[in-house]
Amino acid sequence: MAFHEVRFPDTLSVGSTGGPMRRTEIVTLANGFEKRNTNWAESRRSYDAGIGVSSLDDLQEVVAFFEARRGQLHAFRWKDWLDYKSCAPSEEVSSGDQRIGTGDGSTYLFQLTKSYEAAVNPYVRTIAKPVTGTTRVAVDGVEQVAAADFVVADSTGEISFIVPPAAGQAITAGFEFDVPVRFDTDRIVWSLTALQAGEIPSIPVVEVRV
Structure with a gap:
């Protein structure tokens, strides 16, 4: 298989x-x-x-x-x-749609996820099959440049940063999948x-x- x-x-x-x-x-x-x-x-x-x-x-x-x-x-x-989509179907994907992690100064890899929000017990879903060319990423609200700042593995949904985000920086992403x-x-x-x-x-x- x-x-x-x-x-x-x-x-x-x-x-x-x-x-x-x-x-x-x-x-x-x-x-x-x-x-x-x-x-x-x-x-x-x-x-x-x-x-x-x-x-x-x-x-x-x-x-x-x-x-x-x-x-x-x-x-x-x-x-x-x-x-x-990482957002509602009627909306446009943005780099701030989903929080996927927090930098620690040494971690390069982050997995794409989608959170299904609720007042109690939200569900976080792993996204393993993003659509090529749709992923946008931001670090502390600053959008990153694909290939120059990060690489997306479209077959696994992993984001690999060229330089690991600093400690405490919020990592967010938007994508189709x-x-x-x-x-x-x-x-x-x-x-x-x-x-x-x-x-x-x-x-x-x-x-x-x-």
């Missing part, structure tokens, strides 16, 4: 359904109280790629992509149209009659850890 640094066609993913899921175990006690526990520290996203298929050409494009990934074997990039996924099936079933009647095939994809 491998990760292919290619994105599922945007024209087909734009109409998809899906979103984050978690796995919570709930035990109801005899007194009516509950015990709740989760084995997942992070959420996992799933989608249905079949929603965007509306023609034979679309279906052929999906099948070609599916065959190139060898079904479930190889993972790939997916654009989640609801959640693909993809979700690493794989097909959640080894079989695509379709019917020409059904497609002509407006019925769509189900083509599930699921997030993977990279």
